[in-house]
Amino acid sequence: MDKKLNLTSPAIFIGKQGNGVISFGSGQPDLPPPREAIKGIDIRHDLRYGLIQGCTELRESLANEYPASSAENFVITNGASEALDLIFRAMDNGKVLLPRPYYYSYPPILKYAGMEPVYTDLKQGRIAIEDFRKKIKGCKAVLINSPSNPTGRIEAIDTLKEIEKVTGELGIYVVSDEVYKDIIYERENYIIKGKHVITVNSFSKTYAMCGVRVGYLWSPDQKFVNKIIEMKTHTSMNTNLVGQDMALRAMRSPKSYVAKQLEIWRKRRDIIYEGLKDIGLDLWKPEGAFYVLPKVSQPKKFATKLYTDYKVIVYLGSWFGAPGRVRLSYALDEKEIKEGLNRIKDCLKKI
Amino acid sequence: MDKKLNLTSPAIFIGKQGNGVISFGSGQPDLPPPREAIKGIDIRHDLRYGLIQGCTELRESLANEYPASSAENFVITNGASEALDLIFRAMDNGKVLLPRPYYYSYPPILKYAGMEPVYTDLKQGRIAIEDFRKKIKGCKAVLINSPSNPTGRIEAIDTLKEIEKVTGELGIYVVSDEVYKDIIYERENYIIKGKHVITVNSFSKTYAMCGVRVGYLWSPDQKFVNKIIEMKTHTSMNTNLVGQDMALRAMRSPKSYVAKQLEIWRKRRDIIYEGLKDIGLDLWKPEGAFYVLPKVSQPKKFATKLYTDYKVIVYLGSWFGAPGRVRLSYALDEKEIKEGLNRIKDCLKKI
Numbered sequence: 001m002d003k004k005l006n007l008t009s010p011a012i013f014i015g016k017q018g019n020g021v022i023s024f025g026s027g028q029p030d031l032p033p034p035r036e037a038i039k040g041i042d043i044r045h046d047l048r049y050g051l052i053q054g055c056t057e058l059r060e061s062l063a064n065e066y067p068a069s070s071a072e073n074f075v076i077t078n079g080a081s082e083a084l085d086l087i088f089r090a091m092d093n094g095k096v097l098l099p100r101p102y103y104y105s106y107p108p109i110l111k112y113a114g115m116e117p118v119y120t121d122l123k124q125g126r127i128a129i130e131d132f133r134k135k136i137k138g139c140k141a142v143l144i145n146s147p148s149n150p151t152g153r154i155e156a157i158d159t160l161k162e163i164e165k166v167t168g169e170l171g172i173y174v175v176s177d178e179v180y181k182d183i184i185y186e187r188e189n190y191i192i193k194g195k196h197v198i199t200v201n202s203f204s205k206t207y208a209m210c211g212v213r214v215g216y217l218w219s220p221d222q223k224f225v226n227k228i229i230e231m232k233t234h235t236s237m238n239t240n241l242v243g244q245d246m247a248l249r250a251m252r253s254p255k256s257y258v259a260k261q262l263e264i265w266r267k268r269r270d271i272i273y274e275g276l277k278d279i280g281l282d283l284w285k286p287e288g289a290f291y292v293l294p295k296v297s298q299p300k301k302f303a304t305k306l307y308t309d310y311k312v313i314v315y316l317g318s319w320f321g322a323p324g325r326v327r328l329s330y331a332l333d334e335k336e337i338k339e340g341l342n343r344i345k346d347c348l349k350k351i
Numbered sequence: 352m353d354k355k356l357n358l359t360s361p362a363i364f365i366g367k368q369g370n371g372v373i374s375f376g377s378g379q380p381d382l383p384p385p386r387e388a389i390k391g392i393d394i395r396h397d398l399r400y401g402l403i404q405g406c407t408e409l410r411e412s413l414a415n416e417y418p419a420s421s422a423e424n425f426v427i428t429n430g431a432s433e434a435l436d437l438i439f440r441a442m443d444n445g446k447v448l449l450p451r452p453y454y455y456s457y458p459p460i461l462k463y464a465g466m467e468p469v470y471t472d473l474k475q476g477r478i479a480i481e482d483f484r485k486k487i488k489g490c491k492a493v494l495i496n497s498p499s500n501p502t503g504r505i506e507a508i509d510t511l512k513e514i515e516k517v518t519g520e521l522g523i524y525v526v527s528d529e530v531y532k533d534i535i536y537e538r539e540n541y542i543i544k545g546k547h548v549i550t551v552n553s554f555s556k557t558y559a560m561c562g563v564r565v566g567y568l569w570s571p572d573q574k575f576v577n578k579i580i581e582m583k584t585h586t587s588m589n590t591n592l593v594g595q596d597m598a599l600r601a602m603r604s605p606k607s608y609v610a611k612q613l614e615i616w617r618k619r620r621d622i623i624y625e626g627l628k629d630i631g632l633d634l635w636k637p638e639g640a641f642y643v644l645p646k647v648s649q650p651k652k653f654a655t656k657l658y659t660d661y662k663v664i665v666y667l668g669s670w671f672g673a674p675g676r677v678r679l680s681y682a683l684d685e686k687e688i689k690e691g692l693n694r695i696k697d698c699l700k701k702i
Contacts, residue, residue, distance in 0.1 A: 011584070014402070028399050038394040043597070045389060047560040048379050051365070078429050078564075078587045085586040089463060105585040112440060112586065114465070209398040211592040213429075231463065233362070234456040235436040236429045240591040241562040246394070 024328035034253035050238035088113035094140030101322035125153035141173035147288025375679035385604035401589035431566040439464035445491030452673035476504035492524035498639025
């Protein structure tokens with residue numbers, strides 16, 4: 001084991017798996033994609049450019065899942081990442097309200113787009129609406145993420161409705177990253193709505209196909225959608241056609257696929273949440289996605305020792321704007337989660 | 352036929368094909384991809400994130416094609432477009448020398464990246480080295496494109512070597528877009544070299560798989576390559592894995608695939624070049640790629656009439672910085688090219 005570990009970003013753990021290592025690091029499903037998405041797929045022989053906006057059939061299929069929508073309101077992108085990147089680049093500078101802790105790519109995405117983050121600190125992992133109301137003024141947009149990576153929390157429907165109202169009145173964009181919308185333990189997903197709303201989503205987490213890179217954005221603001229299409233015409237052109245074919249096939253897989261996965265996630269959630277509580281850690285109960293963000297004293301020392309002496313990977317909370325915490329993804333089978341918990345317990349005793 | 356045609360960009364011709372229309376518009380091969388890239392491909396069941404930099408095997412395979420290279424020098428991207436976009440975004444402002452006529456996405460890519468184009472006008476479709484030497488001073492980079500879309504010309508090896516020298520001395524980046532490197536009628540491709548060179552390429556044109564969106568960049572400047580990887584980590588993550596698998600299989604297809612296609616392109620080149628000359632148009636002889644850029648009087652009137660009365664699509668030269676010209680792609684079978692030429696002849700008589 002590498003005794004010197006410079007914990008600068010998640011990238012330092014690349015290639016450090018296998019060999020008995022238990023990784024609570026990477027945020028992606030370990031479960032298999034739906035068979036329908038990969039089995040017997042006939043790669044189309046016509047591999048010429050597709051529509052920049054995305055394959056019509058896929059967008060039509062998505063339009064059935066969103067209220068008062070047509071295929072025109074969607075752009076298929078290289079994962080949710082490209083959707084976010086294009087959205088903020090299309091805004092031409094300004095401030096963006098960002099709840100903290102946040103997904104670790106948000107601040108660089110805003111920086112690259114020439115936008116400035118304004119932070120509102122979450123309370124118990126959820127938006128504090130008073131602070132939100134205060135800080136939203138003067139912002140061009142807010143970027144919300146429910147269920148959240150890294151907190152594992154979901155926003156109350158009342159909060160989401162209040163956000164709709166406040167931003168609608170002020171004419172501020174709501175960019176809603178809902179990539180975990182199909183992994184919610186408490187209720188159905190609430191789709192935030194309004195002329196000023198741009199929703200970002202993906203096939204990655206729902207269908208366990210992160211590496212295929214198919215995501216999308218949805219907005220009733222057709223002018224904004226068209227601006228994104230114009231930009232994408234030059235910056236990456238159509239999203240890969242084979243991936244779009246796979247995404248469409250995934251959408252047509254039996255609904256039971258998603259339901260079954262949710263039950264697996266719930267069971268794992270219970271194991272890790274109870275396990276970490278039993279160890280004595282202070283953490284929020286995950287309501288969606290597959291992350292926990294417990295408090296630990298000396299997170300750097302803990303994460304380093306945990307990896308070097310116990311072969312367990314966790315991410316620093318500070319990478320997500322949450323110093324004093326570490327992030328664990330529970331995209332692991334139960335046995336591994338339990339073994340990981342044992343090692344964490346042993347490690348904490350030694351610190 | 353739509354009698355009112357507002358010729359603002361190539362996008363206006365989307366969905367206007369079929370129905371007897373002959374399109375010299377879109378710049379992409381009409382030929383089939385290598386069978387190896389699509390037949391019997393086994394979609395991997397593990398669709399988790401791949402390396403941001405790109406699949407190791409694919410990069411190793413590319414390293415064999417570039418001098419003094421290793422897999423570390425490459426980043427696999429969502430087509431050459433994303434490579435260009437990332438390269439200029441990573442440069443943090445400044446001026447870029449841009450030979451004109453240019454590929455029509457170059458100016459917007461520079462604009463989105465916050466960079467400013469400085470133009471050097473081509474002579475006979477090739478770089479005028481005196482003007483180049485004068486204007487390169489004060490630039491952070493130059494973007495060259497040989498073989499060129501839209502001129503169909505290639506740069507002399509002496510010119511390329513002079514560019515290597517001048518930019519090397521001044522420490523100016525050379526971004527060399529070589530997506531048509533395998534479609535050259537006159538000689539082998541000359542790979543421009545130097546610590547300050549960033550080459551952009553793609554599987555799209557060589558293997559007729561534009562819609563799969565797999566391109567790459569290559570540079571010996573490891574610091575710059577790492578900056579691109581860091582950026583791509585947040586803006587789009589890995590390039591789609593299935594596309595990378597297909598690209599690797601395409602690279603392993605028999606070399607005769609590329610050679611056979613080149614002969615088809617050459618034959619078409621001869622037909623369109625001789626045909627347009629016979630009609631009396633003034634144009635450069637294409638040496639690579641699959642475009643001609645003839646002079647016409649009243650290009651807008653010509654392109655409009657040609658489409659509305661003769662069902663033939665050509666692009667305005669002004670979209671490529673070449674007013675007074677129109678661009679024709681000859682990615683069409685011979686019969687269609689000949690029929691298109693007849694219609695062009697008829698149309699010109701009526702103007």
